[in-house]
Amino acid sequence: MSIGLLVIVIVLIAAAGFLAGRARARRASEGDTRALHSLVGFHGQAVFLFTAVPALLLIAVWLLVQPAVIAERVTGLLASERSEGALNLALGDVHRVAAGLDRLVAQGDLSEAAVAGLSVEGTDLRRTLGTAGVAVAGRVRGEVLTAAREYRRLTHLSARAMTIAAIALALAGLGFSLARITVEFRARNVSERFVLMLFIGSSLIAVMTTFGIVASLLVESIHFFSLYPARDFFFNLTWNPQFGGGSSLGIWPLLWGTLYISFVALLFAVPVGLLSAVYLSEYATRRMRAFVKPAIEVLAGIPTIVYGLFALVTVGPFLRDFFAQPMGLGTSSSSVMTAGLVMGIMLIPFVSSLSDDIINAVPQSLRDGSYGLGATQSETVKQVILPAALPGIVGAILLAASRAIGETMIVVMGAGAAARMSVNPFEAMTTITVKIVSQLTGDTEFASPETLVAFALGMALFVFTLMLNIVALYVVRRYREQYE
């Protein structure tokens, strides 16, 4: 049974349970529903929830865990593969062969019995699979065929077991909740408690996501550090991954590029964002505000890929032709300056809307006091409002910095790929995020340090931005409380 169908069946069982629960409650009350503790609808609802939810959760968990369990079992059959990389390749072959066999059976070209009788010697398996649109590299080895057969057997077994288990669980829930229906049964409280549990579960997803992020980064980073010395990663000053091993994977050139580009971006975004926020909140007329504020917010709604393309086709060539080349500083259109400037544009709305909030939070009484002493508007801004808002603005800048450090598409398309530590802003440099993308989308095998380094870089990025965020949120919150 396909998963979609299974879900529909379970929902139908639950819907039937809803009707049955209502009818049963009515019968229990002997026609006078006022005798019931809860309205009949609540009885039906309780049955529905107890029938559908556990079964659907079971399906979700089963789908998530099943491939890992099956892979574990199949791996045992591929005993001859010594290295992890070869094993992964063989597993990929197993998946493809199994998918091809499935398709052949589905098309009616091959019977289940014929699959069991297939051998590597007898027929040209590769060509047969080719007719099903499955390409396998090289000859199919006996071991792979056996594993593929086992894989198919286990997947089919698992699918059948899941169907049976899910329906059985649904029916068990149905029976259990129907049996509970009596006149005194507090169906409303039970079903509301159940819904509350679902609410709690939903809000726990955020915690589980964080846990998932930390766990996946940590596991693979530890894996990486077992293949590559941590000392070199943290202290080596060169980044030079090699296909054949012997790479030097020092984080410093990437960190330098990241910080340099973020610095340029903030150098552009902070004054522009802050001053426009000040102007909009202290000087601008209502009409101007109504026009300019949404326009700045448009900048915030534009996806980063658009900024990336802007850097690539417009800003990069412009800076190269009019600044870098005449000044003899470089010939590359992707540079720290390109990425930094475009990222700065992206950050303007971020800085300005945060500062706007913070400036508006400064109490009017402070302004009035300053004006009462005869200060001009700009003196009030510079000597009263900004100092009062300073902690909040620092928090906003830190949040913007964390945004800049984690930004990916603009630097992928605008900063270049050369890991370099130089002070020339018109030279191409690279960042942590660029290297995460390039190491994980490259062709190197997964278990090599060249790929796994992406997880260590991800860990560094995560820790770095997390610290900035925590400090910034703390500062902003402390500041807000000050005037409330």
Next chain:
Amino acid sequence: MTDAAFPPARPRGGSLLEPDARTLRRNAAEARFRLYGVTAIAIAMIALMILLISILSHGTSAFRQTFLHLPIALDEAVLDPSGTRDPAALRKVTTIGYGRLIDRALGEAIAASGITVEGLGKSDISRMVSRQAAATVRSAVLADPALIGTTQEFRILASSRIDGYMKGRVTQDSAARDSNVSPAQLHLADALRAQGLLGTSFNWRFITDPDASELRPEAAGLGIAILGSAYMMIVVLALSLPIGVAASIYLEEFAPRNRFTDLIEVNISNLAAVPSIVFGILGLAIFINFAGLPQSAPVVGGLVLTLMTLPRIIIPARAAIKAVPPSIRDAALGVGASKMQTVFHHVLPLATPGILTGLIIGLGQALGETAPLLLIGMVAFVRDYPEGLPGGLFDPASALPVQIYNWTQRADPAFAERASGAIIVLLIFLLAMNAAAIVVRRRFERRW
């Protein structure tokens, strides 16, 4: 108290109407400060203008495409030597055979209209036509074998350089330096256009066709990318709406103030600020490597984007729920509703506009997100449309922003034009979503 230094008093005899030097200085500082503010706003506005103009000016031409209008003789001797019209036999004729027919038809058309161009070689003529054209004619013939032996009018794609020449991207100068196109071809294109055989028209296939290989940018389209993005948005919507609303209700209405609730709240606000690429790493490690879901499938993209969007939906949803005045809850509780009934019957309907606005904006962000999708393998080149729902969720597909990234990484400048065109499509979708959010807010927002 006594040591406060007084500024020097206004000199006697000075007039109030005539500002002194210090007032002038302070007023100048005031004017300067205003100027800084105006400059900052002007910089932001100019940046926005340049950004939009640059994308629009690069991209609008992607929606138009140059076509050749040719009568092609579908020669039976080439297409069906056996004369049986047997589909299996017809399939044996590859695009090379059809390519020859097109070349012949183009040669005849040139001869018939009396065009002579100096230095035009035979291969120059065949390279006027896109490599995709033969496939177009072939599928037309396979769909209707009765066409064989007749002469049919076809609208076939011109090659990308000719297309570029029509749009001004390729010039005689650049053609002289380009090995893919010769100046003679451009003269021929001019002559063909004068004869009405070559023309540029609106190109629906840019929006509906799948991506095409490096060598035929003129045939590349966004069909699969749009479909893949739509599938992902369906997954994000189906998961993040119920989960996000449930979490917000719990945190606003039910959660006791304790460590556990604090933990959840801190987590949500931190997740909202985690770089999106980290979610891509999470998706790669958990959904693909651990759970074994297929690479480049919309379901994985949808799951990753859901996790990323959830905190961005929960935060406005909580604000919307919080904005419902307590008197409503008190009234409902007062007439005997349970806490859950109060929430579902009264609070939630009143908070719906705010929740929907946040949801639409969150979906818009998810639609434009690229980095996490790169890591879960959505960069792959996909030629086949995914199936319908729900099975299609597990088929390989592309996504709009990833398709744009993909095109920018290709060498041919024709792909840069298409990337900008794709961005226009993406921006139109985002604009529509944001407009919907504004309408919802205007229409249903209630001030208390």
